Amino acid sequence: EKGNFRHFMQKEIYDQPTVVAQTLQSYVRRDDESVALPQIDFDLSSIKRVTIVACGTSYYAGLVAKYWFEHFARLPVDIDVASEFRYRDPVLEPGGLAIFISQSGETADTLAALRHCKANGQTIAVVVNVPTSSMAREADLLLPTHAGPEIGVASTKAFTCQLAVLAALAAHLAVKRGRMTRDEERKVVRNLIETPSALNAALAYDDAIAAMAHLIAPARDVLYLGRGQDYPLALEGALKLKEISYIHAEGYASGEMKHGPIALIDEHVPVIVIAPSGPLFEKTVSNMQEVRARGGKIVLISDAEGLAEAGEGCMATIEMPQVHPLIAPLVYAVPVQLLAYHVACVKGTDVDQPRNLAKSVTVE
Ligand code: F6R
Numbered sequence: 001e002k003g004n005f006r007h008f009m010q011k012e013i014y015d016q017p018t019v020v021a022q023t024l025q026s027y028v029r030r031d032d033e034s035v036a037l038p039q040i041d042f043d044l045s046s047i048k049r050v051t052i053v054a055c056g057t058s059y060y061a062g063l064v065a066k067y068w069f070e071h072f073a074r075l076p077v078d079i080d081v082a083s084e085f086r087y088r089d090p091v092l093e094p095g096g097l098a099i100f101i102s103q104s105g106e107t108a109d110t111l112a113a114l115r116h117c118k119a120n121g122q123t124i125a126v127v128v129n130v131p132t133s134s135m136a137r138e139a140d141l142l143l144p145t146h147a148g149p150e151i152g153v154a155s156t157k158a159f160t161c162q163l164a165v166l167a168a169l170a171a172h173l174a175v176k177r178g179r180m181t182r183d184e185e186r187k188v189v190r191n192l193i194e195t196p197s198a199l200n201a202a203l204a205y206d207d208a209i210a211a212m213a214h215l216i217a218p219a220r221d222v223l224y225l226g227r228g229q230d231y232p233l234a235l236e237g238a239l240k241l242k243e244i245s246y247i248h249a250e251g252y253a254s255g256e257m258k259h260g261p262i263a264l265i266d267e268h269v270p271v272i273v274i275a276p277s278g279p280l281f282e283k284t285v286s287n288m289q290e291v292r293a294r295g296g297k298i299v300l301i302s303d304a305e306g307l308a309e310a311g312e313g314c315m316a317t318i319e320m321p322q323v324h325p326l327i328a329p330l331v332y333a334v335p336v337q338l339l340a341y342h343v344a345c346v347k348g349t350d351v352d353q354p355r356n357l358a359k360s361v362t363v364e
Contacts, residue, residue, distance in 0.1 A: 001151075007351045009152030009244070013337050014203060016157050017196040020330065023146040023161040024192055027168035033186040035172045040141050042123065045176040047097045051090065051122065052079040053113040054101035055361070057155040057239060061127075061162040062101050063232035064329045068170035072188075074179050082109035083364070086116050098122040101166075103150055103158035104360040105133020112364060114138060127165050129158050143169065152352045153359050154243050156337050159236070160199070160330045167192060167326055191324040195331070201321040202334035209335055212299065212316040213342035216241075219270050222249040223261060224336075226274040227284050229325065233274050233332050240340035244354050245347050254287040265296040272299045274336065276320065276328050277306040285310045301335050 005011035029036045050069055052062040059081050066077040078090065082100075092098075098117035102110050105128040114135060118124050126139035129147050136142055145161035171188045174180035180188070216222060222241055226234035235251035242249045252261050254273070265271065271291050275284040281302075288298055288310060297315040300307065303322045311317045318335045344351045 006345070007152065007341075009154055009156060009341055009351050012150055012152050012157045013334065013341065015148070016160050016334065017199040017203070019147045019157050020160050020164050020199060021196040023164050024168070024195070026144070026146065027165060028189045028192055030193065033189040035168050035175065035185060035189060037169065037172050038142065038144075042140070044097070044173055046095060047075065047123070047173070048095040049093065049097070050075050050077045051092065051096060051098040051117065052077060052101065053082050053085050053098065053110060053117075055082050055107050055110055057159050057236060058101040058103060058107075058110075058162060060232040060236040060239070061159055061166060062099070063235070064163060064229050065099075065166035065170060067229040068167060068326070069173065072170045072180060073173035073177055075173060075177070082107065082113045085109075085113045092117060092120040092122055094121050096122045097125055099125045099127065100135055101127045101162055102133075102135055103129045103145075103147075103155055103162075105130045105135035106360050106362055108362050108364045111135055125169075127162050129161065150359075153354055153357045154240055154340070154351075160333050163330045163333070164192065164195065188326060191327050195327045198321050198323050198327060198331045199334060202331050205318055205320075205335060206338055209318060209338045210342045213339065213346045215297075215315060216247070216270050216299075216339065216343045217245070217346040219247055219268065221264060221268075222247055222270050222272065223257070223264065224249060224251040224272045224274065225254040225257060225284070225287060226251070227254040227280045229329055230274045230276065230332065233329055233336055234272075236333065237272060237274065237336035237340070240337055241343060243357060244340055244344040244349060244351050246349060246355075247343065254284045257287055258290060262290060262294065265291055265294040267295040267297060269296060270299060270315065271296050272301065272339070274301050274332055275306060276323070276325070276332065277303050277309070278325065281306055281309070299339075301332060
């Protein structure tokens with residue numbers, strides 16, 4: 001089943017162009033370049049507030065989606081990890097849409113949060129990879145990802161498929177709420193359709209990433225930095241690395257580094273910066289200077305423009321294709337996954353079955 005791949009995780013990273021395309025087939029129409037959700041019998045334009053709940057990597061997909069719902073649809077979004085959600089006694093007003101994101105559809109905390117929202121009159125949308133799961137059965141609006149079975153315990157292809165669905169949902173809500181013109185919708189759809197080829201372009205850096213893994217493998221701590229919609233990717237990068245390589249890693253908002261974690265920086269702490277060029281880039285460049293001034297070793301993941309501006313003086317760079325901000329998180333997920341994967345291979349850990357972790361967490 002692994003074919004020519006060494007591990008399921010590696011295969012699943014490589015599956016992404018195919019399964020993202022497969023997933024998007026149910027969410028975009030190529031003929032008229034429009035977003036098309038699976039049929040629903042209620043009016044999404046009346047939604048007042050969105051609540052997103054999930055765990056782990058699925059939660060990070062939700063964090064990215066928060067940027068999209070707010071930016072494109074101008075919808076206020078609350079987001080929590082499922083294990084915290086009910087205990088803060090969230091205010092759930094009528095007319096709310098609650099979105100649950102889960103690969104397995106069985107995560108106990110997420111399922112309990114779903115039932116809590118249902119009991120409190122929320123419309124329940126579920127982004128889920130297992131169509132027969134509990135969450136899928138209990139949804140009002142089922143938004144399946146078509147990633148196929150994910151065997152590696154560390155989630156990879158489910159994450160990018162979740163992002164694809166959430167991007168389409170954000171665009172759909174934006175259209176319904178009169179916040180997105182037909183022209184913009186076409187542009188978004190064209191960008192989504194291009195995602196699989198951008199993912200292939202990102203995969204082409206696999207060898208380069210494998211070659212730099214030995215620079216990270218000896219580290220005890222690794223810091224990941226990102227800003228805006230790339231901040232959740234920093235969190236995801238750190239999670240992936242700690243899960244499979246057992247190296248302590250933390251994801252931080254780039255601008256938050258100087259409020260604490262900068263104390264950790266020295267020549268032994270690699271800092272992975274996830275920063276496509278764009279309006280936020282300059283600010284991240286200043287954060288990189290702060291790291292460098294303390295002897296920190298930077299791996300910069302950016303596009304050609306970003307690397308031309310800030311690549312000099314980095315320990316290593318990874319070049320991503322120049323992509324629309326809406327698909328950047330999907331594309332930048334690839335180097336983050338590959339880096340964790342290759343570091344784990346250098347360390348010789350059990351990549352597909354990391355210690356202490358289960359594929360589906362069915363206890364609260
Ligand atoms: C990370 C990972 C976990 C899951 C989390 C939620 O690589 O796999 O953090 O993302 O346990 O699982 P699902 O998405 O099945 O609810």
